[in-house]
Amino acid sequence: MRQITIIGTGYVGIVSGAGISDFGNKVVCVDILEDKIQSLKNGNIPIYEPGLDDLVERNVKANRLYFSTNISESIQKSDIVFIAVGTPQAKDGHADLSAVKAASKTIGENLNGYKIICTKSTVPIGTGDNIIKWIKRSMKNKFEFDYVSNPEFLREGAAVKDFLWPDRVVIGANSDRAFKLMKDVYRPLYINETPMIHTNVTTAEMIKYASNSFLALKISYINEVANLCDKVGADIHQVTKGMGKDGRISPKFLHPGPGFGGSCFPKDLMAFLTFSKEKKIELKTIEAAISTNIQQKIRMTGKMQTLVGGSFENKKIAVLGLAFKSNTDDVRESPAITMIKTILDNGGSVNAFDPIANKTMGKIFPTIDYFTTWENACRDADAAAIMTEWNEFRGMDLLLLKSLLNSPTVLDTRNILNPKSLKELNFNYDNVGRSIIE
Ligand code: NAD
Numbered sequence: 473m474r475q476i477t478i479i480g481t482g483y484v485g486i487v488s489g490a491g492i493s494d495f496g497n498k499v500v501c502v503d504i505l506e507d508k509i510q511s512l513k514n515g516n517i518p519i520y521e522p523g524l525d526d527l528v529e530r531n532v533k534a535n536r537l538y539f540s541t542n543i544s545e546s547i548q549k550s551d552i553v554f555i556a557v558g559t560p561q562a563k564d565g566h567a568d569l570s571a572v573k574a575a576s577k578t579i580g581e582n583l584n585g586y587k588i589i590c591t592k593s594t595v596p597i598g599t600g601d602n603i604i605k606w607i608k609r610s611m612k613n614k615f616e617f618d619y620v621s622n623p624e625f626l627r628e629g630a631a632v633k634d635f636l637w638p639d640r641v642v643i644g645a646n647s648d649r650a651f652k653l654m655k656d657v658y659r660p661l662y663i664n665e666t667p668m669i670h671t672n673v674t675t676a677e678m679i680k681y682a683s684n685s686f687l688a689l690k691i692s693y694i695n696e697v698a699n700l701c702d703k704v705g706a707d708i709h710q711v712t713k714g715m716g717k718d719g720r721i722s723p724k725f726l727h728p729g730p731g732f733g734g735s736c737f738p739k740d741l742m743a744f745l746t747f748s749k750e751k752k753i754e755l756k757t758i759e760a761a762i763s764t765n766i767q768q769k770i771r772m773t774g775k776m777q778t779l780v781g782g783s784f785e786n787k788k789i790a791v792l793g794l795a796f797k798s799n800t801d802d803v804r805e806s807p808a809i810t811m812i813k814t815i816l817d818n819g820g821s822v823n824a825f826d827p828i829a830n831k832t833m834g835k836i837f838p839t840i841d842y843f844t845t846w847e848n849a850c851r852d853a854d855a856a857a858i859m860t861e862w863n864e865f866r867g868m869d870l871l872l873l874k875s876l877l878n879s880p881t882v883l884d885t886r887n888i889l890n891p892k893s894l895k896e897l898n899f900n901y902d903n904v905g906r907s908i909i910e
Contacts, residue, residue, distance in 0.1 A: 473498050473536075474657060477550040479543065479575045480557035481508055483519055483631060483735070483802070484592055484624050488556055490527040491635035493537040495660050500538045500546040512539040520801040520828045523632035547582040552657060554622070555579075555603070556592045561739035565746035567596050576603045580610030583617060588650050590620040594680055594740055596747050600644070600673040618650035621673045623680035628734065629799030640667040644676020681744045685758050688737040690725040692764040698728035698905025699771065708905030709887065728904040730807035730859060730885035731768035733796030738765070738805045769810040772857075775902045776811065776883045777818075780855050784820030790853035790877075791815075792846050793860025793886075794826035794833040801828040803836065807885065808859040812837055825849035827862055847876060855881035855900075861888055870897055 474497045478489040481503040489501035503509050508518055515532075517524055531537035540546055547553055557571035572593055579589055589607060591600065604619050621644035626634040641658050645651040651670050655662050662668055671679065698708040708728050716723025732738070741762050748755040780787045789811075796806035803809065812822050812833075822840040824833060830842045843849035846865065850856050850873060858865050866888045874880040874897055881900040882889065894901045 474552060474653075475550045476500070476552045476554065476657070477502060477543075477546040478554045478556050478592075479503075479578075480555070480571070480593070481505075481512060481518075481539070482556065482558060483521065483628055484626065485554075485556035486512070486517065486519065486528070487521065487524060487626060487631040487635050488554065488592055488624065490524065490531055490537060491632070492554075492657060493531040493534075494527060494636065495658060496536070497657060498536050498538075499531075500540050500550070502540050502543045502546050504541070504543070506541050509539050509541045520799075521628065521631050522799055527632055527636075543578055544582045547579055547587075548584050550587060552588040552590060552653065553579055554590050554592050556624075558735075559593050559595055559739075559743075560735075561742055565742045567594070567739065567743040569595065569599065569602075572599070572603065573606055576606035577610045580607040581612065583607070583611050583613075583615045586616045586618075588618050588620055588653055590622050590654065592622055592624045594623060594684075594736065594743075595621075595677065596743055597674055597677040597681065600677060618645065618647050618653075619673060620645045620650050620654055621676035622654065623676055625680075625683065628802050629797055638666060640669055642669045642671065642676050642679050644671045644673040644679075646672055681740060681747075684737055684740045685744050685755075685761070687725050688732055688741055688765070689757055689761045691727075691729075691732045691737075692761040692768070694726045694728050695731065695768045695904070696764055699768075701905035702907045705907070706905075711905075728887065729768075729861075730772045730811075730904070731765045733803075733805035733807055733809075735802060735804040738762075769807045770814075772807060772859075772883070772885050772904075773811055773814040775885075776815075776855065776857050779881050779883055779900055779902055784815050784818040787815070787820040787854045788823060788852070788878075789815050789820055790823045790825065790846070790849040790856040792825050792849060792856055792858045792865060793862055794824055795829040795860050798860055798862045801826075801832050803829050803832045806833075806859070808833070809836060811857055811859060812840065816840070823849040823853050826860065827864060829860075847872065850876040852876075852878055854878045855883070857883045857885065858888065859885055861886040865889075870894060870899070874899065 476499045478501045481501045489499045493499040555575045559567040562568040643654045701708040712726040794808045825843045825846050884903045
């Protein structure tokens with residue numbers, strides 16, 4: 473049984489830790505945050521992720537998964553150390569690598585024999601060389617180690633499934649010894665013939681950024697097409713259906729909406745762009761995807777403003793859905809933030825509701841009113857804006873919605889309500905790219 477340390481217990485650290493222990497390894501997940509580790513030790517998972525509770529509980533019971541703040545001891549006892557700390561966006565657009573640097577230093581200080589040091593955090597291309605340097609600089613004695621880049625592709629909201637049944641595992645390892653050991657960590661996947669892509673470190677780092685950027689590009693592209701549909705009387709849903717049937721295009725990530733958010737796409741695109749500028753290579757498509765996305769979020773606030781008569785002044789808007797997408801409590805860069813901020817900045821007020829993310833949004837907007845049901849959030853509001861594609865909004869009782877609102881006004885930024893039903897009920901209504909539906 474391989475002994476593994478995962479440094480950082482965020483979305484990636486907890487899911488990877490639980491998943492890798494489920495593959496039959498002994499894993500200790502460590503963090504500098506004592507409260508977080510204590511909570512995990514008590515069986516409380518600090519994030520919402522479907523299926524994660526069960527996965528963690530099963531592996532803790534099987535004595536394969538542990539949580540600790542004793543990072544040094546854990547590293548010393550491990551064969552493989554994963555870095556899964558955050559790499560948020562710095563003010564200048566670069567990825568902030570201070571947590572990665574701190575983790576590398578701790579690893580160097582505690583190296584006591586051959587180990588694999590593996591980065592799961594998303595780090596700019598070339599960071600592997602710096603991590604090796606930082607580790608070597610803090611080593612007390614000379615020990616051999618191999619460095620591996622093993623980027624993570626899980627999606628929040630489907631992270632457990634994505635980790636246990638990935639499309640591929642990318643292992644950037646410059647030595648065969650390291651690649652073999654890494655393959656062993658993912659043994660059940662390897663046996664199931666999940667593609668294991670062996671590259672050098674730099675290529676693995678590039679695969680992660682190129683993949684995220686491509687997905688974000690697809691979203692920005694379809695949002696632009698949806699905006700054009702609005703103007704010319706085409707239906708974006710039929711457009712995406714017609715496009716997606718083409719195997720070269722695929723229907724995935726062709727959903728128009730209020731713009732992408734989350735902890736990855738916005739910062740990763742910016743880091744990729746900043747990096748490419750340094751290398752004097754233009755990534756104009758990425759630049760366009762970023763600005764289109766910013767505009768899309770603003771565009772949604774414009775649609776809402778138009779629906780309420782041109783001004784938010786003294787208007788109370790029910791913002792339904794706060795998370796950047798469904799099945800997560802993550803609100804980082806969520807389009808709902810732009811919506812709420814614009815309403816408040818322009819003299820309006822907000823009734824907010826999310827099935828899971830009220831608490832996380834409460835840290836950003838502590839003074840708005842939060843509700844535990846969409847019905848209560850809509851009561852006596854002047855309009856509702858659906859910002860997240862939660863299933864419970866899909867099945868909304870539209871008659872009830874109409875009776876709760878001061879005036880029947882709805883912006884559906886996820887295109888999940890039935891336009892015909894809304895029309896029949898005389899809703900003042902808008903969506904993204906489906907204005908033709910009568
Ligand atoms: P997160 O912010 O949720 O969690 C990071 C954790 O690292 C925190 O608990 C923090 O306390 C801990 N940490 C920071 N410095 C530390 C240190 N020196 N020692 C120990 N622990 C430390 O981050 P996340 O969303 O899990 O993302 C982690 C990385 O994975 C990022 O680079 C991200 O881009 C990448 N990634 C994220 C996702 C995602 O969906 N969230 C998907 C793929 C890749």
